[in-house]
Amino acid sequence: MNEFIGPLELGPIAHGGHVVARHEGRVVFVRGGLPGETAIVELTDTRHDRYWNGRVRRVLEASPDRVEPELAPAAYAGTDFAFATLAAQRRLKAQVVTEQLARLGGVDAEVRVEAVSGDREGWGWRTRMRYLHEDGRVGLRGYHTDELVEPPAGTGFLLADPRGPAPHDLARHAARAGREITVTVADSGVTVTSDGRVLSGEPVVTQQVRGMDFRVRADGFWQVHPGAAEALTDAVLNALRVREGERVLDLYCGVGLFAGALARAGARVTGMEANQTAVRLARANVPQARFLASRLERGLTRLGTRADAVVLDPPRSGAGKRVIDAVTGLGARAIVYVACDPAALGRDVAGLRARGYELTGVRAFDIFPMTHHVETVVLLTRGQG
CATH class of the missing domain: 3.40.50.150 (Vaccinia Virus protein VP39)
Incomplete structure (x- = not known):
């Protein structure tokens, strides 16, 4: 779309991780911003009469709560607020x-x-990662897209529990994997599945809570x-x-x-x-x-x-x-x-x-x-x- 508006004053937080701004009387839900900031916004969806969607492209006046990224953008894939304390x-x-x-x-x-x-200070907590797999490449799905985002070399995706395999290590499963590959890190070990098939590990894992053992399918529901x-x-x-x-x-x-x-x-x-x-x-x-x-x-x-x-x-x-x-x-x-x-x-x-x-x-x-x-x-x- 590549249509930019602003400077916009970013207002309060809204459900869904957006902040609310206004442009010529219309509400704009903006990703990547914090309340009180002033920014140039790229519009990502203008189909609705009452509101538009956009994302911050350049911060003109930053919030004191903003944190500058230290790594390549792909390392932060899957996040909404990595730019905030x-x-x-x-x-x-x-x-x-x-x-x-x-x-x-x-x-x-x-x-x-x-x-x-x-x-781990907000990182490395996601014990279940659902990856996209295309032509031997493994990465995350882009925000509201089917685009495959590959991890930066040496860092991987920062949200992933480090006990699980890095995406490039999953390439060995390429011949047996479908389009999605799921990595589950449990107290009993790591399981890799795809399309209901177990590629490595156990189909049923054990999680320990308050001295009790709970058996759960590796692809079943458990808090991540x-x-x-x-x-x-x-x-x-x-x-x-x-x-x-x-x-x-x-x-x-x-x-x-x-x-x-x-x-x-x-x-x-x-x-x-x-x-x-x-x-x-x-x-x-x-x-x-x-x-x-x-x-x-x-x-x-x-x-x-x-x-x-x-x-x-x-x-x-x-x-x-x-x-x-x-x-x-x-x-x-x-x-x-x-x-x-x-x-x-x-x-x-x-x-x-x-x-x-x-x-x-x-x-x-x-x-x-x-x-x-x-x-x-x-x-x-x-x-x-």
Whole structure:
């Protein structure tokens, strides 16, 4: 497109990692900038009447939070905020969660984004890397493109967990690999897969959390930050404070991460998950709990009529009205909602509040440093009215 506008004054952060600017009355969502900066912006999408998209091409007045890159741009592939200090990134993420809870959820909350252990100052934390493979070359997919971005020689991609193989080391799998190659770094070792085939390593790996072993498929869901599973489990336990013998539902339970901790705390746990392989592993990981294989929307009637507490850990799209209505009908004293998308969290919090629950606790975790993503754990308790 190569159309440039500016100088533009960059305004507040928006959901999705953009800052908001205005040009001749139109909103421009800008990547690569920080609030308060002045910049020349290259337009990347002008298809919409009400707003455009762009990216910073030249900073005229920089924020004190800006960090100048030391390496070739390709080393930072997969990042949104590599040009900002970690402290600034966390403040921006806290602002996004606060704004989404207020605008969509109707609640004012004080949010602070916490660091978790094991991220090496924001780098080297991504234990699962999904690479593109073309003609023997291996790299990352470009932002919103199908372009292959190759890593710089000697540095690789800075987000990748260094325990995994570098992209150029994956070339030996070229004859057997499809267009995508996934590297999974687990506590038990490293697995490389492509199109459902294991190229090296084990198809099922082991992750250790709070003294428990969890078996999970190498290509199945597990938190990608090495410190995330323990941080989120601690947050769920500290929020719910389950009592011996309480009936607790772990919904969208995966391989039983939260269920294991809740069962150890004395709860009678029922988990539900759509992925049947994950449920089989959950039953082996946490034999003292009960697990049901079903899409939650279809399996709501199998959850019973009462629960003392509920853990909701839905996908990025959120839980939605049907699930919220069913869960709030169980009479639980408390619901903990684990969210990877602040907008979906805001919408679902509004639904929970409409059914008699109030937000009584918020914690947010920086388990995706250098990106705009943030994980939030909120506690909602039933009102007395």
